[in-house]
Amino acid sequence: MYSKRISCIGAGYVGGPTMAVIAAKCPQYKVNVVDVSEARIKAWQTDTLPIYEPGLLEVVQAARGRNLFFSTDIRTAIRESEIIFVSVNTPTKTFGEGEGKAADLQYWEKVAREIRRESESPKIVIEKSTLPVKTAQTMENILNSNGKKVQFEVISNPEFLAEGTAIKDLLNPDRVLIGSRETPEGLKARQEIVDIYANWVPKERILTSNIWSSELSKLVANAFLAQRISSINSISALCEKTDASVQEVANAVGMDTRIGSQFLKASVGFGGSCFKKDILNLVYICESYGLHDVAHYWDAVLRMNEYQESRFVKTVIREMFNTIVGKRIALFGFAFKANTSDTRETPAIYIAKKLLEEKAEVVITDPKALENARLDLAGSTGELDFVSDPYDAALGAHAVAVMTEWNLYSSLDWEKIYKSMEKPAFVFDGRNILDHARLHKIGFNVYPLGRPPLKHF
């Protein structure tokens, strides 16, 4: 009854939304999403999904039970599908050789072995996870040591969705990239994957390439995006010294169509599960090929991000008269960006910990990420509180520091907040989303990013 049977191993931020969109757009395919985590799979089977992503529930509801299924039965999923996407996590290694730099491929390799063990018929295995260039070679080596003569074709199809806009990005991608071996079998498998996306993506946006270009393009795309943020953040420091406004500079620079206007928002630093890990990975690969100058160049993007985070904390301490001991500081937002509950590598973790080290009383508020914030700061000592209402968080606070660009924060009643705070009241806007002149008029001492502060003393 189904024309293709597809499975996806790994039901996380990528596997879940990607497969939900494929299933919703292609009712003729059966899509089975599997994971080792029972809790995650159970959540996918209910309307309380394991991740928050605008529009995701509607897409899941459109296909779930019809041609979209969530299960922990990985063996059956492998056996009954011709096409297997693998979107397990590939974090940075925290031990041994390459610690803190190389990708930890243990989950990936485990899946490869499981596919080899369970397969009785030919499979197309798709790298959906972000992987070091040349991983497909390893994958092929593992899969083909099977003695069963089952044919496997490995395809690279990296995912470019951004959290918070995942559904929009999947429905209307800038491009879909599909890399394969350029053998007759490889090209045939590549075409099968092109055919899936061609159900809703215009043909000219489906790019095909050799497999190594595809693997490398994913790392490079993330490195370029992160590089733009580090570039504008470096300029924000210079703007603060020269009375220039980083927003005006970004606007003037970004209107050059050769440069473009996106990803030029100065911030407290970029976060998220991938930018740091993928650049570390790129750096590690360059080093392993002896390309030390290239490695050094990309590593600077990460160092600039750390500088921006630490610069933010130093500003808070310096401007609050060089001591924040016992002062209540409300962090508005904890997610690494708006419209997600994800807090992986959020700058807010670093900042909260540093403020606690300085013996401040830290109060965290966020519309979606409080639960994750609690887990992230579980081992921290000091005065720490989690409050869902931003007005309650600011009550009696000496300062508010905006960590996440949630729309909600710009539409708050800031007069009410000002009245409820200790004086002098400070606002440190780590996302430049507030009306700084208005806040200053209300009475706040305001510290935007990349602009001179607006103070009353």
Ligand code: NAD
């Ligand atoms: P995630 O941690 O949310 O999901 C990974 C899932 O894989 C988890 O649910 C985990 O339980 C499962 N898993 C691990 N080992 C398994 C095994 N042996 N068998 C079955 N399931 C297993 O990660 P994610 O954010 O979805 O990222 C997955 C990959 O996609 C990473 O390589 C990441 O770099 C890449 N990526 C992520 C994003 C993003 O926005 N999060 C975007 C593009 C690419």
Ligand code: UGA
């Ligand atoms: C990023 C890429 O945008 C996706 O294309 C990619 O698929 C994904 O990584 C991945 O491989 O995981 P994501 O991390 O979800 O997506 O979110 P982004 O919108 O890229 O934001 C990353 C970080 O940069 C956030 O902390 C965000 O606040 C920050 N940022 C972004 C800025 O500080 N300034 C900007 O102008 C843009």
